[in-house]
Amino acid sequence: xxxxxxxxxxxxxxxxxxxRVVALGPIHGYAxxxxxxxxxxxxxxxxxxxxxxxxxxxxxxxxxxxxxxxxETGREAKFYRLTRKxxxxxxxxxxxxxxxxxxVGLILQTAEGEGS
Numbered sequence: 084x085x086x087x088x089x090x091x092x093x094x095x096x097x098x099x100x101x102x103r104v105v106a107l108g109p110i111h112g113y114a115x116x117x118x119x120x121x122x123x124x125x126x127x128x129x130x131x132x133x134x135x136x137x138x139x140x141x142x143x144x145x146x147x148x149x150x151x152x153x154x155e156t157g158r159e160a161k162f163y164r165l166t167r168k169x170x171x172x173x174x175x176x177x178x179x180x181x182x183x184x185x186x187v188g189l190i191l192q193t194a195e196g197e198g199s
Contacts, residue, residue: 092127092129097129097133097134097137098137098140098141098146098176099173099176099177099180100119100127100129101115101119101134101137101138101141101147102141102146102147102165102169102172102173102176103173103177104118104119104122105147105163105164105165105169106165106169106170106173108164109150109162109163109164110162110163111154111160111161111162111163112131112134112135112138112160112161112163113154113160114154115129115134115138115163116128116129116131116134138163141163141169142163144168145166145168145169146165146166146168146169146172147163147164147165147166147169148163148164148166149161149162149163149164150162150164
């Protein structure tokens, strides 16, 4: 089995990934990082120093709401959920990301077809 390639996330991508994971249901911060790593087949690892500031930023923008509750270990954790505004943001950013990757793909295909 090949070792997965690790990627650095482009600016702004982490927020989109967090919104996508939280859209699946209420989840605490550490589990968000684990889920992103799992869903990316180990290619993306989100560090706490990036994750928690992003969660606070999304909460301040009213895209996420949070409540304290017991985690699977029994310790208190902050569980995040998507707000209505967050769901709309996720839909808009997902559509923008899909369009961007389509356009970049077109440019890369065109560039490959041309000689040096």
